[in-house]
Amino acid sequence: MNIAVNAGSLAGTPQPVQQPVPGPVRPSEPAHIIRDDAEAIRVAEHLAAAFRAGAAERDRTGARPAAELDAFSQSGLWSINVPRSHGGPGVSYATLATVIAIISAADPSIGQIAQNHLGIVAAIDTVSEAEQKALLFGEVLRGTRFGNAFSERGTKRAGDFETRFTEDGDHVVVRGQKFYATGALLAHLVPIVATDGEGRAWYAIAERDAPGLSVIDDWSSFGQRGTASGTVLIADVRVPKTHLVPAWKGYERPSANGAIFQIIQAAVDAGIARAALDDTIDFVRTKSRPWIDSGQDRASDDPYTIQAVGDLTIRLHAAEALLERAGQAIDAAVAAPDATSVAAAQLATAEAKVLTTEAALAATNRLFELAGTRSTLAEHNLDRHWRNARTHTLHDPVRWKYAIVGNHALNGVAPPFHAWS
Structure with missing residues (x-):
């Protein structure tokens, strides 16, 4: 079933539900397994x-x-x-x-x-x-979905965690609070980033409806509304040690883990760009009027519109090409992880993230310029593309991706090695 959120009074912004929401039922049938x-x-x-x-x-x-x-x-x-x-x-x-x-x-x-x-x-x-x-x-x-209880707000840096666990026999007991918990609301299992007594980060993978684990549907962003990336409260949640994954080991030696998280972010932005460009083309073809000075009968024959759509198309294709290149670099790093292959994967993914971010923001912004005033009407809800792009591209700022690529090109400095790179 869908978990509905009451419609708000300001520009249709949904008002979040503030109480804990029960988790989904596990699938009764095993999931399909893709062949290739x-x-x-x-x-x-x-x-x-x-x-x-x-x-x-x-x-x-x-x-x-x-x-x-x-x-x-x-x-x-x-x-x-x-x-x-x-x-x-x-x-x-x-x-x-x-x-x-x-x-x-x-x-x-x-x-x-x-x-x-x-x-x-x-x-x-x-x-x-x-x-x-x-x-x-x-x-x-079998079809089990992992959620996310990683990030915390209120800490000094994104990589600082106040959520802790203590050992209790064959379990650990986790206490803390998370935000930006994308996927937790509709997950079957919720991996919680928590640190041990030595400050090392682990994934404590808890049952979605474990006693003490509360997922609050309080995500109020203007974009990516359907992610329900709100709050997770963790009050002495017991997790069996069989489900305690040593996340810190992924960063004690070269691995592609950070690049894998990053390439998926870049792929989301590429998808947003594609949707916005497709909707721009459809709207211009079917609803927009040509500008009075164009001398054209159709908006799609406006030479400046043609040029702009060509520019956006080229930028998107370049972003998609870099996304594929980054995936291939990650494949190489997964197959043979070392400092060189992992750095190559990080750099290729950083480049892809720059272009997918720029393509998403450009396509979602120029949609309205090219499609015209009618495209801003609420009945079309095309502003969701810009809202989604502006919200999602705030993950892992691209100004730092430029720096990573430039510092390697100029000075041979490898990218920083952590979960955001």
Whole structure:
């Protein structure tokens, strides 16, 4: 079922529900398992066609995409980076990025909700022992969705965590508070970033409805409304040690974990750009009027509009090409992780993130300039593209990506090695 949010009085902004929301029921049937990269693309395109139909209305009303997420995770796309050695498809990260871009062009909230799940799957593959991999990958292959309780607000830096755990026999007990918890509302399991007595970060993967774990639907951003990226309260939540994943190990030696989280962010932005450009072209063709000085009968024959659409198309294609290149670099780093291959993956992903950010912001802004005043009417809800782009591109600021790429080119300095790079 969809968890609806009451419509607000200001510009249709949904007003968040402030009480804890129960978690979803686990799927009764095992999820499909994708066979190969080509099937992953086909399934993504099929789902995107269905997701696109209700995306504008979900944004307008604040409805959460519960049914859509069930279809998404049961389709097999939530297990596409489970390694083949553990029964998964193990598709290329270039393919994974394409899948997320396709889904995000239909509804970027749904694309973003999958991000942390797929990142956790990659982290488990990097840091977990064989027994834990078998246990957790088995859950994913059955259709279990991981959420996210990573970030905290109020700390000095994004990488500072006040959430802690203590040991209690074969469990740990976690206490803290999280925000920006994308995916937690509609997850089956919630990975919580918590630190031990030595300050090392772990993923404590809790049941969504574990006693003491409360997910509050208080996400009030003007964009990415469907992600429900609100608050998670963690009051002495017990997590079995079988579900305690040593996240810190992913950053004690070279790994592609940070680049994997980043490329999925870039893919969401590529999808937003694609949706905005497609809607611009459709609106200009079917609804816009030519400018009085153009001498044209159709807006689509306006030479300045033609030039602008050509510019946006080239920029988007360049961004998509860099996204594919970054996926290939990540594949190489996953296959043979060392300082060189991981740095190459980080740099390629940083470049992709710059261009996907710029393409998303340019396409969503110029939509209105090219389509005209009529495109701003509430009945079209085209402003959702700009709101989604402006909100999502704030993840991991691109001004630092320029610095990473430039410092490497000029001074041979490798990118910083952490979860945001």
